[in-house]
Amino acid sequence: MHLKQYKLFGIVLLTLTLAACSSTEEKAASIIDQSQNAGAVVPADGATTKGYSDEADIAGTELSAEELGAEFSDPQSLLSKRTIYFQYDSSQVQQDxxxxxxxxxxxxxxxxxxxxxxxxxxxxxxxxxxNIALGEQRAKAVSRLMEAQGVPPAQITIVSYGEEKPAVDGHDEAAWQLNRRVELVYEGVK
Structure with a gap:
């Protein structure tokens, strides 16, 4: 590992440690408070914008893997992985x-x-x-880690779909496990 990677890993580890220190009561209160913003788009700076009922209102120009670069199509590259999965009823990012x-x-x-x-x-x-609130908390957890590494909040937008857009249909643990996620969707100028 290069020195730069060690520093980056250290920052991420520190961020996770600090995030793990928040109390369960605070997390529960936050989730309950956020449920009033169901269906909202949340910029990474935390401001909530209500009234988005049509995806076209929030969608930019989604970039394909080919447009982003070869590393997004290479299964050996970390950039080819654009889904972050979560444990049941949790917004804590897993170490993997x-x-x-x-x-x-x-x-x-x-x-x-x-x-x-x-x-x-x-x-x-x-x-x-x-579930809208939990989806938002999951997206915010990923956003916080990215911001801790220097990504400007203006480069990140948070959207929660809750249970409305399952990755797979099914009513068992195998399906539920794939539906607890944050998807990373790149947008830009084509």
Missing amino acids: FIPVIAAHAAYLLQHPNYKLVLEGHADERGSPEY
Whole structure:
């Protein structure tokens, strides 16, 4: 590992440690408070914009893997992984996904004209309001890690779909596991 990678890993580890220190009560209160913003688009700076009922209102020009670069199509590259999965009822980023998030943060820093939409999702368990809030908390967790690595908040947008856009249909743990996620969608000028 290069010195730069060690520093980046240290920053990510520190961020996770600080995030883990927040109390369960604060997290629960935050999720409950955010449920009032169901269906909202949340820029990374935390401001909530209501009234987006049509995806076209928030969608930019999505970039394909080919437009982003060869590393997005290479299965050996961390950039080819654009889905971050979560444990049941959790918005804590798992250790396995820290290097993936770090790679995407570094890419964004090298490409300031690109924006990243973090789409938060949940499985079907829980109320629709709770799942919107949980999807938002998951997307915010990824955003915080990227911002800790220097990505400007203006380059990140958070959207929560809750349980509304499952990756797979099904009513068992195998399906639920794939539906608890944040998808990384790049937008920019083609």
